Every structure is written in C-alpha cells, then in structure tokens.
Amino acid sequence: MKADNEMKLEFLSKSQNESFARSVVAAFVAQLDPTIEELAEIKTAVSEAVTNAIIHGYSCEMGNVIIISRLIGNTVEIEVKDFGVGIADIELARQPLYTSKPELERSGMGFTVMETFMDKVDIESYIGEGTTIRMTKKITTVK
C-alpha cells in the first residue's frame, strides 16, 4: 500500500543516538495524533530495536543503523536495519529472558517488549549480512 508519509534516518551505531532515534520517530508519528501511552510504547519499541542493532548487531563496533518509518492511514510502520552479525536462531532470540550477552546485564526482554507494545513484529536476519526489524502499530483515533 502507498504510504501517506515516509521518512528515513541513518546514523552511526553509537549509544548516544538511542535517545535521538526514538525521539525522531516519536516526532514523526505525532502526526497521527497518538495518545501519550501509544507514543511511549512506540518510543520504547524503537529504543529496543536500535539498542539491539548497536550492542548485538555491531557488538559495539561502528556501523550504520537505518530507520525507515511510514504512515499509512492510521497505521505506523517502522523498520530498524543494521548490517551487523545477524541472528542465527530467530525463534530463540524471541524467547522471553533469552540473551546472548548476560555478562552485560541484559534482561533478554527486548523482543517481548517490542511484541507487547506493537501490533506486529517481523524479524528478517541473515548471518554476516544483518538484521531488519519491521514493526507496525495502529493508532487509535479518538475523535
């Protein structure tokens, strides 16, 4: 379906950019007039995906993270893409509490949070090529 609006953001995989990235997406989505709660959910989901790209995708080395967001009717679509190591076992990665980096005090709840806060979360990943997280959420229209 054709998007009513679209934006693309590309930035270095520095942890300083985590708050920048979620704020930009929130500002873009604000056009759909979401509730404060919906906006907080979207920010949290974006923060999870971007953090994963930085610490897991690139293992804290430098690379580029790309966010593409589209507004289609009252649905927001968000893609978070990295060109890092990729995910070997996607089913395992989605399990609550699973983390490959317990030494970093990760909670292993990132994907569970994304799945709870968004309507749909798709993971596309290839070893050595990178990972794309595609999330959608319908914004309620209270008029």
Next chain:
Amino acid sequence: MSMDFDYIDRMLIVRINGDIDHHSCEGIRAKIDKEIAKRSPRAILFDMEQVGFMDSSGIGVLIGRYKLISGGGGKAGMINVKPQIKRLCEICGLQKIIKIYPSKKQAISSIKE
C-alpha cells in the same frame, strides 16, 4: 546522568534523574555500585520521579543492583513510577523482585522489615 543518594538507616535511596536506556546504564551502574561498595546498604529504594523513559536495558540494571545486595538478604523497591514505566516493569516481571510502592513511607516500612 545526575543521581542523588540518600540514606535512611541502612537503606540506600537512589534518585535517578533522566532517561534509563543502554546509553545511560553504564554511568548509573558505576555510580550505584560505588555507593554500595562504600556503605554496604541492606536495602535499596529507587526513586523514579525524574525518570521519564526506561526500556529493558533499565530492567537489567535494576535487577543487577538488586542481586548485589540480595546476597546479604537485602531487599529492593521502587517509588514514584510513571504509568508507562510501570507497564514495562509488569511485562518484564520485575515486580516479583523489585516491588513498586505507593509511597516512600510504605516502601520504607515494608523493605526494612
């Protein structure tokens, strides 16, 4: 990231000012751990009044600090938690380990027991 520390008996009250994400985590962890090493508190109370955003990286940090003091039987709690962050805590099952209290007074009396 600015933080304030306060004590009531041997309970450490940590007031965090700002977002808790992967970026801010390291500083938060280092400062709290330094305080724990210095004073060996028996309990920790996180005051979240000035925390407008937290994601699952924050959950990891809070659980990590709890683990540090729970070895000696220490307890942990949270107060002034914003609704969005409360939902995150529920999703992550944090409340089984670090309970959210409706007031400082109630937190103090339950945690100190």
